[in-house]
Amino acid sequence: MSSNAQRLLEADLADAAFRAGLLRGDWALSGAPAHLAWPFLFTEVAAAPRPNGPERWLVRWDATNYGSGPITGGFWDAETNAFLAKEKWPKARPGSVVASVFKTEGWAAPAQGFYHPWDRTALAGHPWTDPLWAWKPEVTIAEYNAQFHRWLTSEDYLGQ
Amino acid sequence: MNSVELFLHGAGRPVVIEAQVSDSLRDVLAKHDALPRDGEFVYLGEVRHAKDDPDPKHEEQVPADLALTLMALGLPTKRHIHTRAPRVIAVTVEFNGESPHRVFGPNTTVESVLVWAKHRLHIDPVAGAELVLELVPGGEVPRMDAYLSDLAHGRAELTFKLVKEVNPQGAV
Numbered sequence: 058m059s060s061n062a063q064r065l066l067e068a069d070l071a072d073a074a075f076r077a078g079l080l081r082g083d084w085a086l087s088g089a090p091a092h093l094a095w096p097f098l099f100t101e102v103a104a105a106p107r108p109n110g111p112e113r114w115l116v117r118w119d120a121t122n123y124g125s126g127p128i129t130g131g132f133w134d135a136e137t138n139a140f141l142a143k144e145k146w147p148k149a150r151p152g153s154v155v156a157s158v159f160k161t162e163g164w165a166a167p168a169q170g171f172y173h174p175w176d177r178t179a180l181a182g183h184p185w186t187d188p189l190w191a192w193k194p195e196v197t198i199a200e201y202n203a204q205f206h207r208w209l210t211s212e213d214y215l216g217q
Numbered sequence: 218m219n220s221v222e223l224f225l226h227g228a229g230r231p232v233v234i235e236a237q238v239s240d241s242l243r244d245v246l247a248k249h250d251a252l253p254r255d256g257e258f259v260y261l262g263e264v265r266h267a268k269d270d271p272d273p274k275h276e277e278q279v280p281a282d283l284a285l286t287l288m289a290l291g292l293p294t295k296r297h298i299h300t301r302a303p304r305v306i307a308v309t310v311e312f313n314g315e316s317p318h319r320v321f322g323p324n325t326t327v328e329s330v331l332v333w334a335k336h337r338l339h340i341d342p343v344a345g346a347e348l349v350l351e352l353v354p355g356g357e358v359p360r361m362d363a364y365l366s367d368l369a370h371g372r373a374e375l376t377f378k379l380v381k382e383v384n385p386q387g388a389v
Binding site for chain 2: 073074153157174187
């Protein structure tokens with residue numbers, strides 16, 4: 058039987074916000090929504106062309122508690138079926154938000170999560186309560202992918 | 218291809234709808250209780266300004282002819298229907314005491330407004346990479362792929378503030 062979180066995720070994967078980005082090519086969903094290996098799903102997020110960067114970045118999302126709190130995720134290596142080695146994570150202009158979100162050292166889940174208030178691994182011990190940037194129930198899987206697409210097409214993104 | 222997946226904006230939150238390409242736009246809108254009322258228009262597709270042409274001079278669009286079929290209107294490619302929209306939306310962007318102003322089509326993306334605003338304010342794209350648009354009032358930071366029609370809720374004007382994106386640092 059599907060959990061409430063799983064039903065919410067499946068509904069959001071069929072929702073306009075996610076489908077529009079998918080059809081536009083901003084991101085792709087690996088596999089059919091009906092065959093998700095709950096609580097995990099994979100999306101490939103399109104990136105800006107960089108001399109040493111991939112066209113798309115594979116992200117594995119752990120959607121546990123989806124809809125009632127932040128999920129988590131990490132860049133994924135399809136060949137080793139594990140988190141991407143930290144030296145292969147996206148590079149960004151030092152001091153930028155993009156560099157901060159994708160940083161792979163100096164916090165609780167380096168190279169296994171995203172340093173951002175929308176990632177539950179980054180919340181422990183962090184009073185990230187500013188309502189402008191904090192996670193809220195309106196932050197769906199579409200918002201995660203749209204935000205990542207924006208960071209990966211930002212001028213601050215430097216490639217791999 | 219007889220059936221097409223479309224996105225309907227302007228009649229509540231954006232929704233996915235399925236329709237036959239041989240259907241008229243009027244019939245599709247009527248089926249979803251989304252026909253425009255007096256003084257309202259329907260626009261199709263989306264306007265995205267290229268970064269190398271952030272302030273195009275000629276982009277006024279003609280509202281969609283509701284009598285035409287979805288195929289004749291190019292909706293299998295355009296995908297997005299913006300109903301109950303004003304003819305244009307007047308946008309003001311506030312930043313450092315300046316407030317440039319421009320009218321956009323309702324089907325323009327927030328990203329296009331951001332690109333235009335940085336151009337008008339002479340902000341270098343690299344130096345201004347962390348600047349995003351915040352809605353005034355409200356303080357919401359909309360997605361780059363959001364449409365002005367979704368934010369205006371039938372109004373013909375929108376105000377944004379250009380703000381620096383922040384990734385709050387935790388007190389570890």
